[in-house]
Amino acid sequence: MEAVKIIKVNNLSTIFGENIVHKDISFSVNEGEIFGVLGGSGSGKSVLVKQIVMLDKIQKGNIELLGKDVSNVNLKDIQDLKQQFSYLFQFGALYSFLNVIENISVMLKEYTDLPSDLIEKIAYTNLEIVGLPKSCALLYPSQLSGGMVKRVALARSLAMQPKVLFLDEPTSGLDPSSTQKINELLLYLKSMLNITIIVITHDLETIKTVLDRFIILKQKIIFDGNITEALNSNDEFIRDFLTNKGK
Numbered sequence: 001m002e003a004v005k006i007i008k009v010n011n012l013s014t015i016f017g018e019n020i021v022h023k024d025i026s027f028s029v030n031e032g033e034i035f036g037v038l039g040g041s042g043s044g045k046s047v048l049v050k051q052i053v054m055l056d057k058i059q060k061g062n063i064e065l066l067g068k069d070v071s072n073v074n075l076k077d078i079q080d081l082k083q084q085f086s087y088l089f090q091f092g093a094l095y096s097f098l099n100v101i102e103n104i105s106v107m108l109k110e111y112t113d114l115p116s117d118l119i120e121k122i123a124y125t126n127l128e129i130v131g132l133p134k135s136c137a138l139l140y141p142s143q144l145s146g147g148m149v150k151r152v153a154l155a156r157s158l159a160m161q162p163k164v165l166f167l168d169e170p171t172s173g174l175d176p177s178s179t180q181k182i183n184e185l186l187l188y189l190k191s192m193l194n195i196t197i198i199v200i201t202h203d204l205e206t207i208k209t210v211l212d213r214f215i216i217l218k219q220k221i222i223f224d225g226n227i228t229e230a231l232n233s234n235d236e237f238i239r240d241f242l243t244n245k246g247k
């Protein structure tokens with residue numbers, strides 16, 4: 001049986017002035033996979049993800065997210081879609097004046113009518129899912145390490161039970177051991193929650209150990225496949241790219 005496509009990008013082109021960022025790109029993301037968006041600096045990874053989550057305008061071509069054409073949505077479609085995905089913009093930005101459990105509860109308070117004791121329960125469950133002890137619950141962001149901040153941000157996104165999670169550089173700024181823990185967490189989330197995760201990353205460890213499949217952008221899509229296929233590619237640029245820390 002063919003996998004369900006959660007995202008379909010068809011013949012997308014993006015040009016800013018003289019700068020051709022995407023040149024007729026097409027790809028799809030299957031349900032349940034961890035999918036990577038790779039490419040050098042300025043190759044249009046962030047713009048692409050922002051176009052998928054409706055934050056940037058689609059200039060040419062179209063994108064389907066969860067069966068809806070996001071270049072042609074009304075307010076109700078946007079509201080429906082927004083309930084089904086989370087986009088961690090600047091992964092790890094927390095409200096400094098709220099403690100951990102309040103940060104995790106923010107979206108639930110804003111977007112649901114759940115009673116506050118249930119919201120607190122859900123928040124504590126998500127704290128546990130991302131591997132943080134209960135003793136963190138009342139700490140403020142300034143009292144947390146970089147890796148802990150990222151976990152709390154992830155817990156906040158998971159609280160809304162998204163079908164699709166978009167992460168922009170989830171391990172940036174972390175030391176190797178915290179990076180490894182976030183990578184393990186992503187694999188754990190995939191197996192436990194069966195969500196589809198789209199990750200922008202430069203991290204070679206993440207690329208090698210976490211991603212099921214990825215694309216490499218360089219105006220066009222110069223690669224679409226898995227790590228084994230990429231390392232066996234005849235294209236020297238692709239092999240170099242992967243041995244040069246994804247830059």
Ligand SMILES: Nc1ncnc2c1ncn2[C@@H]1O[C@H](COP(=O)(O)OP(=O)(O)OP(=O)(O)O)[C@@H](O)[C@H]1O
Pocket residue numbers: 016019021039040041042043044045046047048
């Ligand atoms: N609104 C805009 N107007 C003009 N140019 C833009 C706009 N948004 C993005 N760009 C340009 O598009 C290109 C792609 O930007 P984008 O942020 O997607 O790159 P990226 O692949 O995410 O890079 P990095 O890895 O450095 O974050 C860049 O050259 C950027 O300057």
